[in-house]
Amino acid sequence: MSSPLRFDRAHTDDLMSFLAASPSPYHAVANAAARLEEAGFRQVEETAAWDGSAGGKYVLRGGAIVAWYVPEGAAAHTPFRIAGAHTDSPNLRVKPLPDTGAHGWRQIAVEVYGGTLLNTWLDRDLGLAGRISLRDGTHRLVNIDRALLRVPQLAVHLDRSANTEGLKLDRQKHMQPIWGLGDVEEGDLIRFVAEEAGVDADEVTGWDLMPHAIEPPSYLGRDRELVAGPRMDNLLSVHAATAALAAVAGQDDADIPYIPVLAAFDHEENGSQSDTGADGPLLGSVLERSVFARGGTYEDRARAFAGTVCLSSDTGHAVHPNYAERHDPTHHPVANGGPILKVNVNMRYATDGSGRAVFAAACEKAGVPWQSFVSNNAMPCGTTIGPITAARHGIQTVDIGVAILSMHSARELCGADDPYLLANALVAFLAG
Template sequence: MTSSRAHLDDFASFISASPSSFHAAAEAARRLDDAGFERLVETEAWPTGPGRRYVVRDGAVIAWIQPEGAGPTTPYRIVGAHTDSPGFKLKPKPTTGSRGWLQAGVEVYGGPLLNSWLDRDLEFAGRLVTRGGAVHLVRTGPVLRFPQLAIHLDRAVNGEGLVLDPQRHLHPVVGVGPVEGADVLARLAALAGIAADDVAGYDVSVADTAPPAVIGFDGDLFAAGRMDNLSSTHAGLTALLDVAASGTALDHVAVFAAFDHEEVGSETPSGAAGPMLADVVTRVTAGLGGGETERIRAIAGSWCLSADAGHAVHPNYPERHDPVNQPVVNRGPLLKINAKQRYATDGPGAAEWARACAQADVPYQEFVSNNAVPCGSTIGPITATRLGIRTVDVGIPLLSMHSARELCGVDDPAYLARAAAAFLAPTD
């Protein structure tokens, strides 16, 4: 296990390498390769013996350790997360302009805090797909900006509040000059080393380019973009790699699953509501000699830890939080609870999380919403419903969730990774 600061440095590197869900999956794959995991192809037959393996589907990645002695009813322990973050996606026919400005057409993805994206140096990042089906990852570095209207032209903005029309006001500038002859897509293609007319499709996001930073008088805060939910993706990946490196003997299959599209409902082939995790479990169980009955028996003895960022108490808006349960950063990750099952935690799940945290010597805090402020949801209830697996929801506490730049404590990312490793490899 690494120290909190060493973990934080590695987390910052992971964020910087992951401006899109596709880049996050690629960075996870690179780290898995370095750790000796074998990449499998879904259209091919898979090995059936013990080993360390993973698959990538678009912006999602699932990795697992199949131990010696595993059989057809061997259970699974799964840490789940998601690779996508709220923001913006590039539209078709993206090159636009007005009044001498070159602009790019984008649409809102998920539920970002729109005002937080104003006046930031942003980049395009994602994948381009050629007519032959080849996929090329691309990122531009800082090239676009959503410019805010000056206060001299809107004197009421600080009194009456900022109102943004996503179509009119969130139309970023990328340069100056005539629209004729300009081509946003051609610039992306050039960076990928391919011809613009060979690009047949693309999935390109907008990302903040400011590097992660440790801040605060005592250096106890960490600011970065996309911590919802790269904090959990990195923690889950680190946990699986730590378990692999430790050589701990397992009596279950240890799994890390990072899905895409959580911020827009997860209902895609690479989302938690899709078949990807069920496909992997079914194929692994089949390789161990099991059929549908054995798979159901294996799942009945399995656990899923759904890890997604949660809310720290906001010092300026304490009334928006539960008056008793008010998590603070650097006091451990959250156990997320909701009576309406927007989080999947139940009594046995809470006890299992307490066990994992005790094993890892990690503090934790309970989170529940103010009754008048409905909470969001996670992949937890989706995974529990999709697989029928006992699931518990957790995550690090943040301020400014869904902002272009979020804030957490310097200790909590490492706490989450340590607890996730104890969940994947229980010792008692």
């Protein structure tokens, strides 16, 4: 590397573009793949035979992407260095029978996905994005990025207790967006989406659609030291890991002792149990096939996995100035303090002392500061793809990330320096 810090504030500028262009997991992996293509990677199909040639390759499956770079001369038992993340964010998802409404309002039937903060979806101008599945078995990405939907809040005159006793939302009754006036017509939404996508509605046989806030990401604060935007949990990590992998692949192969990997999964927010989730077979299958494509045996596979390390990168909690008592009294991660090491002795995070040493070494090599995060003992701890990856594949895993506020909101907040500090740490880690 030309300097200890490869990325700077321009990386954060690009992150905001990535967030705006990725309103669904399917868009996120398409945009990550486009960046890797520019760096010389090529897509390989899971149904095709793989070769063991050097270079960058990636596999797409739904809302997940696994990419890897094989240096010249890599042995079959060469270990992997994995930057793990997830592409999904808590939100609202369109139901199979989407057309509903009452009292002259046309509405869209949605289901709550993951642990989203419901109130953050109220009174926002929402677009609609995702993918549609066509009769011929192909998919088409859709992004209607304009004010189309809105979940209207009840006026305070009709809910006098909202500001005193707290807002109470029923996930079924109160979260259905409006999108027009008139009588409900079956098939209306999908006909509209098909027209926007430029296809015949009769060709649409399935859909994975979700509303998204159309307000673009932006710098915030007197000195623009903060960034506000949607889906930082966890596209911030997907973007950083993609940039880091592309940067490492551009170095001299002789300087890369490992096979660097990006693994960005879908469905982390609801348990990771899917064919595109971290609890599915995708990552293990890709790593094994990479070993065998280079002429390896099961013994080579075992040796490679034994030396492999994964940094599971996901957002964590910055100390909240209005609720500091909810945090551990001695662990207060701050914005722009550098990436965080996430620890939980009950293995809700996969970090142990050995993993801490790996992360500390990467940060030292990159010249970036880092912080420690642990939950208040009286508060339940969240989890990530980290423990799942460690348990499913038997590889050492370390949980890290960037400290943010408003986690699981429709619009989250982080320090403007932290995204590129994370990316620099990931470069140092992947490069070994």
